[in-house]
Amino acid sequence: MSNYYNSSRKLHFSQLALEPVVRNLEHDFENSGADSLRSMEEALTWYDMLLNNAGKIAGDFIAPRAEAVDERGCSFENGKVSWAPETKENMDMLAQSGYMGAMLERRFGGLSMPVSVNNIIVEMISQADASLMNLYGLQDIAVTLQKFGSEEQKQRILPKFAKGEVSGAMALTEPDAGSDLQAVSLKAVEKDGKWYLDGVKRFITNGSGDVLLVLARSEAGTTSGRGLSMFLCEKSPAIVVRRIENKLGIHGSPTCELQFNMAPAELVGKRKFGLIKYVMSLMNGARLAVSAQALGIAQAAFEEAVEYANEREQFGKRIVEIPAIYQMLKSMQAEIETSRALLYRTGLAVDMMEVYERKAEAGEKVKSELKSATALADFLTPLSKFTISELANRAAYDSLQIHGGVGYMKDFKVERLLRDARITNIYEGTTQLQVVAAIGFLVKGLFEKEMEEVRTMELPDLQKEQALTVSLLDKTLSAIASVHEMENLEFHDYAATYLVEMASILYRLKLYLPIAEQNPDKRGILKFFLMEADARITDLDTRISHLKKQYGNDISVLKDDFLK
Amino acid sequence: MKKIVVLAKQVPDTANVTGDAMKPDGTVNRAALPAIFNPEDLNALEMGLSIGRKLGFEVHVVTMGPPKAVEILKHALYMGADHVRLISDRRFAAADTLATSYVLSEAVKKLGEVQLVLAGRQAIDGDTAQVGPQVAEKIDFNQITYVTQLKEVAADHIVVERDGETRSETIRTGFPVLLTVTAAANTPRFPNAARMLRFFRAGLESDFSKEELETAEPAGWVIPVWTLDSMGLDPARCGLNGSPTKVHKIKSITLKGTDLQLFEGNKAGIQELVQNIVKDYVEVER
Numbered sequence A: 001m002s003n004y005y006n007s008s009r010k011l012h013f014s015q016l017a018l019e020p021v022v023r024n025l026e027h028d029f030e031n032s033g034a035d036s037l038r039s040m041e042e043a044l045t046w047y048d049m050l051l052n053n054a055g056k057i058a059g060d061f062i063a064p065r066a067e068a069v070d071e072r073g074c075s076f077e078n079g080k081v082s083w084a085p086e087t088k089e090n091m092d093m094l095a096q097s098g099y100m101g102a103m104l105e106r107r108f109g110g111l112s113m114p115v116s117v118n119n120i121i122v123e124m125i126s127q128a129d130a131s132l133m134n135l136y137g138l139q140d141i142a143v144t145l146q147k148f149g150s151e152e153q154k155q156r157i158l159p160k161f162a163k164g165e166v167s168g169a170m171a172l173t174e175p176d177a178g179s180d181l182q183a184v185s186l187k188a189v190e191k192d193g194k195w196y197l198d199g200v201k202r203f204i205t206n207g208s209g210d211v212l213l214v215l216a217r218s219e220a221g222t223t224s225g226r227g228l229s230m231f232l233c234e235k236s237p238a239i240v241v242r243r244i245e246n247k248l249g250i251h252g253s254p255t256c257e258l259q260f261n262m263a264p265a266e267l268v269g270k271r272k273f274g275l276i277k278y279v280m281s282l283m284n285g286a287r288l289a290v291s292a293q294a295l296g297i298a299q300a301a302f303e304e305a306v307e308y309a310n311e312r313e314q315f316g317k318r319i320v321e322i323p324a325i326y327q328m329l330k331s332m333q334a335e336i337e338t339s340r341a342l343l344y345r346t347g348l349a350v351d352m353m354e355v356y357e358r359k360a361e362a363g364e365k366v367k368s369e370l371k372s373a374t375a376l377a378d379f380l381t382p383l384s385k386f387t388i389s390e391l392a393n394r395a396a397y398d399s400l401q402i403h404g405g406v407g408y409m410k411d412f413k414v415e416r417l418l419r420d421a422r423i424t425n426i427y428e429g430t431t432q433l434q435v436v437a438a439i440g441f442l443v444k445g446l447f448e449k450e451m452e453e454v455r456t457m458e459l460p461d462l463q464k465e466q467a468l469t470v471s472l473l474d475k476t477l478s479a480i481a482s483v484h485e486m487e488n489l490e491f492h493d494y495a496a497t498y499l500v501e502m503a504s505i506l507y508r509l510k511l512y513l514p515i516a517e518q519n520p521d522k523r524g525i526l527k528f529f530l531m532e533a534d535a536r537i538t539d540l541d542t543r544i545s546h547l548k549k550q551y552g553n554d555i556s557v558l559k560d561d562f563l564k
Numbered sequence B: 001m002k003k004i005v006v007l008a009k010q011v012p013d014t015a016n017v018t019g020d021a022m023k024p025d026g027t028v029n030r031a032a033l034p035a036i037f038n039p040e041d042l043n044a045l046e047m048g049l050s051i052g053r054k055l056g057f058e059v060h061v062v063t064m065g066p067p068k069a070v071e072i073l074k075h076a077l078y079m080g081a082d083h084v085r086l087i088s089d090r091r092f093a094a095a096d097t098l099a100t101s102y103v104l105s106e107a108v109k110k111l112g113e114v115q116l117v118l119a120g121r122q123a124i125d126g127d128t129a130q131v132g133p134q135v136a137e138k139i140d141f142n143q144i145t146y147v148t149q150l151k152e153v154a155a156d157h158i159v160v161e162r163d164g165e166t167r168s169e170t171i172r173t174g175f176p177v178l179l180t181v182t183a184a185a186n187t188p189r190f191p192n193a194a195r196m197l198r199f200f201r202a203g204l205e206s207d208f209s210k211e212e213l214e215t216a217e218p219a220g221w222v223i224p225v226w227t228l229d230s231m232g233l234d235p236a237r238c239g240l241n242g243s244p245t246k247v248h249k250i251k252s253i254t255l256k257g258t259d260l261q262l263f264e265g266n267k268a269g270i271q272e273l274v275q276n277i278v279k280d281y282v283e284v285e286r
Helices: A007-014 A019-025 A040-072 A085-096 A115-128 A130-136 A139-148 A151-163 A274-311 A323-361 A367-408 A414-421 A431-443 A446-455 A460-484 A489-518 A520-550 A552-562 B039-055 B067-079 B097-111 B131-139 B193-199 B210-219 B267-281
Strands: A075-077 A080-082 A168-171 A187-191 A194-205 A211-217 A228-234 A239-244 A255-268 B003-008 B010-012 B035-037 B058-064 B083-087 B114-120 B142-153 B158-163 B168-173 B177-181
Touching: A007 A040, A007 A115, A007 A323, A019 A040, A019 A323, A040 A085, A040 A115, A040 A130, A040 A414, A040 B193, A075 A239, A080 A239, A085 A130, A115 A130, A115 A274, A115 A323, A130 A274, A130 A414, A139 A151, A139 A168, A139 A211, A139 A255, A139 A274, A151 A211, A168 A194, A187 A211, A194 A211, A194 A228, A211 A255, A211 A274, A228 A274, A274 A323, A274 A367, A274 A414, A323 A367, A323 A489, A323 A520, A367 A414, A367 A431, A367 A446, A367 A489, A431 A446, A431 A460, A431 A489, A446 A460, A446 A489, A460 A489, A460 A520, A489 A520, A489 A552, A520 A552, B003 B039, B003 B067, B003 B097, B003 B131, B010 B067, B035 B039, B035 B067, B039 B058, B039 B067, B039 B114, B039 B142, B039 B177, B058 B067, B058 B097, B067 B083, B067 B193, B083 B097, B097 B114, B097 B131, B114 B131, B131 B142, B131 B177, B142 B168
Parallel strands: A168 A211, B003 B058, B003 B114, B058 B083, B114 B177, B142 B177
Antiparallel strands: A075 A080, A187 A194, A194 A255, A211 A228, A228 A255, A239 A255, B010 B035, B142 B158, B158 B168
């Protein structure tokens, strides 16, 4: 019997200032029906039950099936895609337990759950079986439809999602449009007032699903993102699965190549807003989910490593006692703990953005609030994915290293974790693209504004730590300024990876300082992380100034050796 | 409406026993152990819910126990039970299987129109496996014990497999019938998120203020209680009064593993084995 809703998750969840989110979702607690929440206290009680229940489903039901899911994978016969039987059992159990419409409104049979709560569920499911997140997380399709679809589309489709009767897919990527979605070329043709889709999509997770959201070129002759619209396309003989991919990891989720042969479709929202509005929203949701997936994998890798290091004896002692081993464990622990603070804070930022979106929709004057909430969500989402997907890879790598030779064998869970982790810093935007998405907020000052409070926080027991954090912040801010003032785009892009990493470390320090102040048992982790942070930020800062001295405006010579 | 009744029990979590699990008088120290839904009763409820959904029968869960036992009834609501009921009275306390089965059988009769009664094979605190069979006798239902699988559900019959110790038996039965269900029979479902929202505020009438009751009643949050009087039971057959079982003494016996011993696979060898077991592990007090 294991419950993945552990004390660390509880603690980090308890840090979130959720009240404005819950008030908004629950209509200011004014409804009194049996299915309405009437106070913040009731909401927290119910969320706690939801999380505990999901933690048990993950630990007791999903985790024991993960090995079989990985081994069997999905199959493709006669044009039909099938999940592993255990994946089907998992999905049925999640549907029966009512989680498939987590973030849909209750009028559609959903739970009206905050993103912040669902985020933790995604993390726990991923700890049990990362590949299942790719199917559970496709709820984002329904959420996107809830945001942008017509009332008729919502009434028709969303209740089926909430019951788990249908699964979805988001069909964006094409053979020549991966990271660069502006290049999408699948055609949307309008005939007699109806839309039809024609072309090929590739790498579509669960492309065999019943409800597809498809990005397609509705404006013939255009080449930019502004010629793209979003379409709702239900499964039909006009959509053919050509093949499924044979992947390194996440074997439980089928990755399909789809051929659309004038498949009937419906426009979602407004024409030409497909990429610039709807896909951006969908993509941010997916990036958050991948961050949660990555943290789940990291947690699993860490737990496996701790357990093995305690069991395995070499040189007459448990290997956990060997400095070279606990060095890796300590680093994993500190990274996971501080990254959890970042992940949950990002979930809250997305929640707050949605609060203001709904308020704006309802005609409230919240333009400036919406703008700043959106900016924060748009900053923290790529910052989280950048940080946590890389962490998942490192944690899985080190965990396998701690296992030694047996870790390389299929008999141990860690080799699956390593394979599953590898996709997280690639899909939904590579790490390099997350840097591009985040760096603007460093240059434009949002990061600085967000970090200001670290100077004034009341931390009586951690004054030294606070002072060090402030000095690291000053170092980082001057590094950002020194890169910016060069006005050299290529150098700026080169240094961006370093700057975003510095920002990630500092943002996590800002979130973790008050946690450590309130919880003395977390101070050891804070102090270790801060020591590492000091070394790393100093290193990155030095690197930037050396680069500037040595190459400066000539940074582009570094590519010369590779040009053919 | 035709009914399925699931008999459930709240039990101390004997898988998490700590030092003070027993009181000096040899009875279980319930306060020291977390109380849980008896595991095999969850299997019974799962079977009840799946049959109930297929045949359109109402699923009722009843438990006899102290007010705290309302927790497992809420859990049953989260899983999907249509109606739950607490059978509680101080005079039911210290009931053995005879007294318990009397009270539960009367509850089944009082509910009426019951087609199927399901119970876990046994509770993890007493491990007697007697209550189910005794209820069946008292309500005059056929019984199938040790059910390991539900193989078929039809409007007028079900087919189950039972563990017959040396072999399994497949049995087709009409209604009414009582089954006792083992852990092998299914994987109990988890609580449903929406039902947790609907029922997390559920409780006994005494848990609500007068004002709260105005909302709680129509919302279905008030869990009904049947008492000795409301059920019109014979006090002499309830609780301690109705329990001929008397626990003389309970001792904590720790089994220690010793070296492997091999016995011949013939009659003499088996006799020697049995004698050894009796000598080492069976304590007879005279």
